[in-house]
Amino acid sequence: MTDEKIIRELYETLENRRDHPIDSYTSNIMKNSSKTAEDKILEKIGEETAEVLIASKNQDNLIHESTDLIFxxxxxxxxxxITLDELLDEFQTRMK
Ligand SMILES: N=c1c2ncn([C@@H]3O[C@H](COP(=O)(O)OP(=O)(O)OP(=O)(O)O)[C@@H](O)[C@H]3O)c2ncn1[C@@H]1O[C@H](COP(=O)(O)O)[C@@H](O)[C@H]1O
Structure with missing residues (x-):
């Protein structure tokens, strides 16, 4: 699968990991522990943002690092x- 449907499939997998946790990266990060789940995810977003900036400046690994950030x-x-449709609707309202 190499079209935009992969985003919907990924989103559904993540919702499933949230609602029916297993022992996996995304289920574990969404569980509460000593740090709240939200803090852990926000910390990853901060790290991945820095990696995108470095990748862009170094002209290296930009696709890989951008995918980590978007993920x-x-x-x-x-x-x-927040549902994927809410996100897509927001993009839709900006279409000219
Ligand atoms: N697309 C992803 C995905 N992208 C990144 N990651 C994880 O996010 C973490 C990124 O953190 P880091 O950058 O610190 O890790 P890293 O390996 O050192 O990365 P780099 O330094 O090389 O950029 C790694 O542990 C990756 O495994 C992902 N983990 C899961 N998915 C998808 O999410 C779905 C559910 O995943 P599980 O919960 O693992 O089943 C599956 O469809 C997966 O394909």
């Missing part, structure tokens, strides 16, 4: 129970 933003939205 963690999607994870935050799923954790906050």
């Amino acid at each position: 963690h933003i999607l994870l935050l939205l799923v954790y906050k129970e």
Whole structure:
């Protein structure tokens, strides 16, 4: 699958990991522990943002680092129970 449907499939997987936790990276990060789940996800977004800046300046790994950042933003939205359709609707309202 190499079209935009992969984002919807990923989103559904993340919602499933949130609602039916297993022992996996995304389920574990969305669980509460000593740090709240939200703080852990926000910390990852901060790290991945810095990695995108460095990758862009170094002309290296920009796709890989951007994917990590986008992935963690999607994870935050799923954790906050925002649906993919709400995100897409927001983009739609900006279409000219
Ligand atoms: N797309 C991703 C995805 N992208 C990044 N990551 C994880 O996010 C973390 C990124 O953190 P780091 O950058 O610190 O990790 P890293 O490996 O050192 O990365 P780099 O330094 O190389 O950039 C790693 O542990 C990655 O495994 C992801 N983990 C899961 N998914 C997808 O999410 C879905 C659910 O995943 P699980 O919960 O693992 O089943 C599956 O469809 C997966 O394909």
